[in-house]
Amino acid sequence: MDFTLLKTDVGSKARAGTLTLDHGSIETPIFMPVGTVGTVKSVHQRELREDIKPDIILGNTYHLYLRPGIEILEQAGGLHKFMGWEGNILTDSGGYQVYSLSNNRKIKEEGVHFKSHIDGSKHFFTPENVMEIQRSIGADIIMAFDECTPYPCEYGYAKNSMHMTHRWLERCIEHLKKVPFKYDYAQTFFPIVQGSTYTDLRKQSAEYIAGVNADGNAIGGLSVGEPAEEMYAMAEVVCDILPQDKPRYLMGVGTPINILENIALGVDMFDCVMPTRNARNGMLFTSEGTINIKNKKWENDFSPLDPSGMTFVDSDYSKAYLRHLFAANEYLGKQIATIHNLGFYLWLVRTARERILSGDFSDWKNKMVNQMNKRL
Structure with a gap:
């Protein structure tokens, strides 16, 4: 090593x-x-x-x-x-x-x-x-x-x-x-x-x-x-x-x-098991805050799952579709949410690394903490 x-x-x-x-x-x-x-x-x-x-x-x-x-x-x-x-x-x-x-x-x-x-x-x-x-x-x-x-x-x-x-x-x-x-x-x-x-x-x-x-x-x-x-x-x-x-x-x-x-x-x-476990319960982590995809507010939201997301599921599927999958108890919903959450966690640490190397980690970190405290 x-x-x-x-x-x-x-x-x-x-x-x-x-x-x-x-x-x-x-x-x-x-x-x-x-x-x-x-x-x-x-x-x-x-x-x-x-x-x-x-x-x-x-x-x-x-x-x-x-x-x-x-x-x-x-x-x-x-x-x-x-x-x-x-x-x-x-x-x-x-x-x-x-x-x-x-x-x-x-x-x-x-x-x-x-x-x-x-x-x-x-x-x-x-x-x-x-x-x-x-x-x-x-x-x-x-x-x-x-x-x-x-x-x-x-x-x-x-x-x-x-x-x-x-x-x-x-x-x-x-x-x-x-x-x-x-x-x-x-x-x-x-x-x-x-x-x-x-x-x-x-x-x-x-x-x-x-x-x-x-x-x-x-x-x-x-x-x-x-x-x-x-x-x-x-x-x-x-x-x-x-x-x-x-x-x-x-x-x-x-x-x-x-x-x-x-x-x-x-x-x-x-x-941590949190990104995968919470995904199976319909909780999505994003750079703008946390989404409970089971909420009715997403029922007719046909926008991409996460426009800022880094994985294919973020652009291939809409919030309305993912909400439908959870409502129908289709396992694909859990898979999509899991891929999204893991992709977000990896994006988070990789961006942190980039910010450390570029010298502005602390300001970026404080901004991210404030954003991720939000419930969308």
Whole structure:
């Protein structure tokens, strides 16, 4: 892996860089569409490749481990070949999914016992076997196994969890030394900063993670219900400590406004299910504000879906037609909305990059935040 920092914005801490991996270059800041089980919901790989054009997508260790299963993925030659995607992939270690299974898991020092959300079968994740699973999946960037604390979270719990995450990290690192790459390309490893919304814990964790000297670093445990102001405060604390010459990934964030504000704080990489999930519920993000396409006001609006949009659906279909598809419960409506939203998110981070490089990011960001607060 190689990361080149090209420019930092004068009026903020926003950065533009290039991250190079074996499956291609990633221009940062970047948004990674979420392909949890080897598919970005409602989108063909051809549409991803030719229209949305993300430099990297995300898969999830927990879900891929349960199905199709590691044996199938290895027989296919890894996730890239299994799903027909030649670009970069990052896998979340499953720590967040384990967090979300609060009624069906037990966390111990050795690892996490949990029941499958699919059939109730029992499983056990450890830092060691999660590294092995991610070797088999074959993502370009793999994540350390961590515990994602809930919000709100008592200080004592957050502190103990953070230290356990650090101990798990050391086990991940040691085990990776013993497990070679399974395919004909390298994998890059990111540890994860934790510490809930406590400034002293975030500082301590960020300093510890920085000391590991990994190729890149992630910030976890945010976007779990805390107010946006607390998210920004923690992201700023951590970014001020993590190395300048390495990419920073804020996990699970967020709204378009969240992304812009965190870019301004020095974050380089993002992922979130929001553009795809909200699309399936009829919510469209645009540079002028948010549209609920189910509203009656769009019933006879035959204008293009988004005149400023970057994907084919924005000019091929009208607001009235998309509203009709949702009213008729036609799945094509969800597909169109998903392609639009993903296209918008990629446009947003790419335009942010252009503005950083041209030197007027801060003014543009403030204008965009004001516009995107509107409900159309």
